[in-house]
Amino acid sequence: MTEILAYAGARYNYWVYIALMLVGFYTMIAHRNLLKKVIGMNVFQTAIILFFLSTSAKLGGTLPIVPSQVTKDGVAAAGLMNPLPHALMLTAIVVMVATLGVALALLVRIFRRYRTFDEDVILDRL
Numbered sequence: 001m002t003e004i005l006a007y008a009g010a011r012y013n014y015w016v017y018i019a020l021m022l023v024g025f026y027t028m029i030a031h032r033n034l035l036k037k038v039i040g041m042n043v044f045q046t047a048i049i050l051f052f053l054s055t056s057a058k059l060g061g062t063l064p065i066v067p068s069q070v071t072k073d074g075v076a077a078a079g080l081m082n083p084l085p086h087a088l089m090l091t092a093i094v095v096m097v098a099t100l101g102v103a104l105a106l107l108v109r110i111f112r113r114y115r116t117f118d119e120d121v122i123l124d125r126l
Contacts, residue, residue, distance in 0.1 A: 013054055020047035034110065034117040038103045045096045049089050056085040 020043060027040025061081040107117065114122050 017047050017051040032119045034107055042100055049092050052085045052089050056082040
């Protein structure tokens with residue numbers, strides 16, 4: 001049991017990402033203000049991106065494009081970091097920014113029409 005706790009303590013960055021995910025998720029679920037929901041969604045997406053980027057980190061690992069890792073037997077893959085999460089998260093960042101932009105544009109239109117971000121007031125006025 002102490003080995004599990006020691007391992008979990010060594011990876012404190014994952015606990016921070018999980019806490020950020022929970023804060024973002026709670027903000028989306030608990031609040032009735034649409035702007036707060038969008039901010040919670042952005043925090044949640046950022047936590048997921050950070051989580052996936054940290055999965056590619058390796059202690060003592062180098063970039064896979066460095067030619068010094070090539071030996072006469074080939075590439076020593078054990079000493080290289082995985083570039084796939086970085087490539088996938090670049091796409092996720094683009095999607096996150098586009099989603100945030102569309103959500104904020106919709107919020108501007110909603111506020112101009114209803115003069116509020118509160119869900120209950122908007123539903124009553126519909």
